[in-house]
Amino acid sequence: MTDLSHRPVLPQSQRPRLLEMAGISKVFNGSITALDGMNLTLNEGDFLSLLGPSGCGKSTALRLIAGLMRPTTGRIIWNGAQDRGDIGVVFQEPTLMPWATVAKNVWLPFRLRGQSFASVKDRIATALKLVGLENFHDAYPRELSGGMKMRVSIARAFVTNPRLILMDEPFAALDEITRQKLNDDLLALKDKIGCTVIFVTHSVFESVFLSDRIVVMAARPGRVVQELTVDAPYPRDMEFRTSPDYAAQTHVVSDALRIAIGDHSHDAH
Amino acid sequence: MTPTDPAFDADEARRARNRRIEAVARWALPLAVVILTIIVWNWFSNSSATRGMIFPAPPKVWARFLADYGMLFTSLMVTLKITFMALAIAIIGGVALAILFTQSRFAELIFFPYAVILQVTPIVSIAPLIFIYVQDPLARVLICAWIVAFFPILSNTTLGLKSTDSNLRDLYAIYGATWWQKLLFLQLPSAMPYFLGGLRIAGGLALIGAIVAEYVAGISGSGSGLAFRILEASYRLNYPRMFAALIMIAIVGVIIFAATTFISWFFLRKWHESALRREV
Structure with a gap:
């Protein structure tokens, strides 16, 4: 069984730059400003959360990075060549093809590069093992629970070992127990392969537990309000979730988010 | 227990x-x-x-059927040939047009009105014109049956091709999928349940189209399908034979429906809601 290669994760201050968003704005229909002057530097090995209320442009930022749309102004500068497909994506819905088995779904990124199933069978098996679905290769998505479907989706995003993984509120539709388990497993997975993650969420608790950087955003127009660092070392587990440090961090982030939302309510006067 | x-x-x-x-x-x-x-x-x-x-009473019809078996069976083959050829062309044409429609909005705007006009105009009113313009006896009947059968395939497949999951489309775009890959791995499988629904309707319509065309062609020599046998028997006041031919047509229709239903179940049995058995 081939292992997914491991990229070393350096301390935050020493990480090489992966991409930079310079003055990114996105205006829809010539009038609706979804994102206004966003500047962001993403470094290799970051677990960065975009946190904010709905309408703050966090999903727009993700779609811009994914190359699904172009910014109205500003530039996204990648460090080194960025091939299409060198990104893994997890959406809020599992987004699996219902007509294909679990293994065939995970095969998709390879298949679109023209690689046969047989040639990447081992890598698919490794990815499915990493998300705990080694016994479900031939199951169809409908036979799986919501959490298991999401695991397949995560395996598909990780299987090509891309340098960046984009996650758009992936666990928002899951129950609290499944969600915590998936948070734990996601950190373990990231620790194992050392990729870079941008994680969109509206949950303060989730963002603090998962990330080492949190970008707080506000709505109308969508913009970055504040950037915070979570210094707690990885691996983080149940102990961290119940620690005073975690409570203190969530408090700080909650305050930042409250200011971000409150900002807007003051505008109304 | x-x-x-x-x-x-x-x-x-x-x-x-x-x-x-x-x-x-x-x-x-x-x-x-x-x-x-x-x-x-x-x-x-x-x-x-x-x-x-x-x-005529059932035993009379049965006796006539046994007596005319050879002739009726030959006619059945003619009708079946037209039905299946028309269905095959309807599938190829309907799916190809549907693919064209979903690839190009302009193609849809240009051709869709014609597809609707062909569909809503009763075939019996177009058929006489077709018989004037088209000389080949097989081709003229085939055209009639095709016009009737292709619309459900076209409209259902178009709907299916358009109902692909938008997140999956994004995913394919992010992975740099080619037009061909997107069509083959994403759009066609998504459209499968819709296409198969269209096929079930088109199967029955192809038979109806074939029969109607034979009727309109009348005794002008355009082959000797089952519909022609019914017409001919009616001129000869041979009521038992009319019934025998009619029942054969009905049975063929039922078999076509059963076959397309089975095909639909076969292709969807693993994953689509319509083909799954609910527990309890």
Whole structure:
């Protein structure tokens, strides 16, 4: 069984730059400003959360990075060549093809590069093992629970070992127990392969537990309000979730988010 | 487990009983209805001598069927050939047009009105013109059957190709999928349930189209399908043969429906809601 290669994760201050968003704005229909002057530097090995209320442009930022749309102004500068497909994506819905088995779904990124199933069978098996679905290769998505479907989706995003993984509120539709388990497993997975993650969420608790950087955003127009660092070392587990440090961090982030939302309510006067 | 088992409560017992009854009724009821129909029909035909002339009793129809078997069977083959050729062209044409429509909005805007006009204009009113313009006897009947059959395939497949999951489309775009990959791995599988629904309708319509075309072609020499046999038998006041041919057409229609239903189930059985059995 081939292992997914491991990229070393350096301390935050020493990480090489992966991409930079310079003055990114996105205006829809010539009038609706979804994102206004966003500047962001993403470094290799970051677990960065975009946190904010709905309408703050966090999903727009993700779609811009994914190359699904172009910014109205500003530039996204990648460090080194960025091939299409060198990104893994997890959406809020599992987004699996219902007509294909679990293994065939995970095969998709390879298949679109023209690689046969047989040639990447081992890598698919490794990815499915990493998300705990080694016994479900031939199951169809409908036979799986919501959490298991999401695991397949995560395996598909990780299987090509891309340098960046984009996650758009992936666990928002899951129950609290499944969600915590998936948070734990996601950190373990990231620790194992050392990729870079941008994680969109509206949950303060989730963002603090998962990330080492949190970008707080506000709505109308969508913009970055504040950037915070979570210094707690990885691996983080149940102990961290119940620690005073975690409570203190969530408090700080909650305050930042409250200011971000409150900002807007003051505008109304 | 027996009904006295404590885990087998009254509710479950009733449900099990209903399941057993339904399992028998599933085939017994339709069979009973057919037998009853034949009995009533037989009684009605024999109730007066004149009535029996124009409404022949089942044994007479059966006897005629056995006597004319060779001729009727040859005609059946002609009708079947037209039906399946028309269905095949409808599938190829309908799917190809649907793909064109979903790739190009302009193609849809240009051609869709014609597809609708062809569909809503009764085939019997177009057929005489087709028979004037097209000389080949097979081709003219085929065109009629095709016009009737292709629309459900086209409209259903177009709908299916357009109903691909938008997140999956994004995912394919992010992975840099080519047009061909997107069509083959994403759009066509998504459209499968819709296409198969269209196929079930088109199968029946192809038969109807073939029969109607044969009728309109009349005795002008355009082959000798089952519809032509019915017309010919009516001129000769051969009522038993009319019934025999009619029943053959009905049975063919049922078989086509059953076959397309089976095909639909076969392709969707692993993943689509329509083909899955619900537990409890």
